[in-house]
Amino acid sequence: MLRLIGFDGDDTLWHSEDYYRQANDSFAAIVGRYVDLADAEVHATMLATERRNLALFGYGAKGMTLSMVETAIAITDGRIAVADIHRLVELGKSVLQHPVELLPGIREAVTAVAAEYPVVLITKGDLFHQEKKVEQSGLAELFGRIEIVSEKNPATYRRVLAEFELPPEQFAMVGNSLRSDIEPVLRLGGWGVHMPYHVTWSHELDHGLGADDAQRMLTVDAPVGIVAAVAELAARAQG
Amino acid sequence: MLRLIGFDGDDTLWHSEDYYRQANDSFAAIVGRYVDLADAEVHATMLATERRNLALFGYGAKGMTLSMVETAIAITDGRIAVADIHRLVELGKSVLQHPVELLPGIREAVTAVAAEYPVVLITKGDLFHQEKKVEQSGLAELFGRIEIVSEKNPATYRRVLAEFELPPEQFAMVGNSLRSDIEPVLRLGGWGVHMPYHVTWSHELDHGLGADDAQRMLTVDAPVGIVAAVAELAARAQG
Incomplete structure (x- = not known):
């Protein structure tokens, strides 16, 4: 679940x-x-x-x-x-x-997911800059909590999930980086929805996911696919 | 209390x-x-x-x-x-x-306070740099939680206390800056232990505390005075 x-x-x-x-x-x-x-x-x-x-x-x-x-x-x-x-x-x-420009359809996707689950924003980088982007995005009120972290590794996700008192098996992460958003969450036993961005920083290309991980993650092309992917992972987590 | x-x-x-x-x-x-x-x-x-x-x-x-x-x-x-x-x-x-050098006596003071109350570290600035300082300080394990924030104003303290589900009247903050550590907490109805540092950034000198605030704060010269100051504020909060 x-x-x-x-x-x-x-x-x-x-x-x-x-x-x-x-x-x-x-x-x-x-x-x-x-x-x-x-x-x-x-x-x-x-x-x-x-x-x-x-x-x-x-x-x-x-x-x-x-x-x-x-x-x-x-x-x-x-x-x-x-x-x-x-x-x-x-x-x-x-x-x-730079102005904060949302990906087309992402507001609708987050709103739809938030209607069914608590949602948390977990973003990496400079605290001050990220806070300004969150504020300018107009999405802040959709998220129950916003975590700005310096590195996205298993230890970071473990800490965040501990604050929610949640086992990783009940958590799915949606993001564009296999290295930062998907792999560390899968390593803990969680789930991932990978939505590739049209360009990826070379640093983020480095990951260790393999065929064994396919069961715990789905890939979507665009925000419109997120809701169905979350539902599919929820069904797998149930089973 | x-x-x-x-x-x-x-x-x-x-x-x-x-x-x-x-x-x-x-x-x-x-x-x-x-x-x-x-x-x-x-x-x-x-x-x-x-x-x-x-x-x-x-x-x-x-x-x-x-x-x-x-x-x-x-x-x-x-x-x-x-x-x-x-x-x-x-x-x-x-x-x-620069190396992280603790103020003399601060480890003992935090340890003594932590023996009686949950303690949280609330520090302002660059996320990456602050995390490294926390780690190098060797004090991380004393704190139940570490909050790195971009600005210390009433809204920040309100958010942190909401995450602890704690009314401000049950919270006291220990710090060197009247502007960042004491005034915003007192404005919310909390308590403060001010420990001036020997130099203060001009930006931090700007505050709006007055005579009316004296009842809710104490000033100590050095870490050795923190435990007694917290005890005195706890007695006042009780009364």
């Missing part, structure tokens, strides 16, 4: 990755005037800086911006113009200020 | 503002080689940039660092060297990486 349905935020309720992609493209255009980004050594320096900074800054636009500034200085050996560094900061601000 | 005691994190459990002060001093030393920071116009530009960015970035070291970079570019009219911008990014990283 399912007793709680979780929804992811970025790229499940509202568009997000597109804005990061645009910022990355602009970053490449700016530093591409100084260095050849196709050069293997440049690329390696860039990846190493980003990876090191992700561990220090965590997810989100502010960390990405600081990392872009540092990476740009590193790969240009300090030759980048100050005006271009200012452009990188403005890029980060534009990601923080 | 008191039934829950909250503790603030930064400058209540562990040192924090000192590191921000040091970063600010270093920032002033770096940009001071380009402009006269005592100049009224420079100072006004700096404050305006910081205030605008606080609304966009929220609290914390990452937002502060981005703001320092932007402010430095603005007040030097872009004359700042790229190497100095890199130094500013490194300053921000040093704040994120």
Whole structure:
């Protein structure tokens, strides 16, 4: 029996990755005037800086911006113009200020699921930015609770479910990331509705789901499929 | 009757503002080689940039660092060297990486309070950074719950207390900031133990407490005074 349905935020309720992609493209255009980004050594320096900074800054636009500034200085050996560094900061601000645009049909899907189950929003990233997005989305009142977390791993879901005093077998998570939304929940014994977004951050592509997991998850193309998928998982959980 | 005691994190459990002060001093030393920071116009530009960015970035070291970079570019009219911008990014990283040093006696104080009441940690700022500090503090296991919030206002405390299903009259908060830890809790009808830190961020100095509030709060010099202060407030809450 399912007793709680979780929804992811970025790229499940509202568009997000597109804005990061645009910022990355602009970053490449700016530093591409100084260095050849196709050069293997440049690329390696860039990846190493980003990876090191992700561990220090965590997810989100502010960390990405600081990392872009540092990476740009590193790969240009300090030759980048100050005006271009200012452009990188403005890029980060534009990601923080982008309008919150809901995926078509998601409001109706969440409303329909919320009519049958308590729903919780579990979103990852920068606390301040996520709170603003939740508020601007106009969906906040549909969710009984909103959890903003720094990482979506089994420990995080275990903590959230403990606060609801709910065994994972009674929980299903809806989201676009196999790595963050589906795999950790299945590992605990829960259920997943995967709704792929049209672009996925490379970091989120890394997951360990296999054929054995098919029974506990369903994939939908768009929000309109969520209600039926939840009902199907509820039937399986019953059986 | 008191039934829950909250503790603030930064400058209540562990040192924090000192590191921000040091970063600010270093920032002033770096940009001071380009402009006269005592100049009224420079100072006004700096404050305006910081205030605008606080609304966009929220609290914390990452937002502060981005703001320092932007402010430095603005007040030097872009004359700042790229190497100095890199130094500013490194300053921000040093704040994120500083060791977590507990205030003397705070572990004993939290342990003693936790022996008599459920205790919750309510800390403001960057989610990722605060989680790391909580973990490094070694105090996490003393707290039944840890709430990391983006702003400490009456609405935040109301939400947290609602999750505990507790009326504010049964809650006391221990912290160094009158603005963030004491005033909003007193406004809801709760109780406060104010433990001033030796430095206070100017932003936190702004509060609206008056003589009428004296009955619902106590001030202590150091962690060793917390247990007695909580006991005294508990007696008042009883009466």
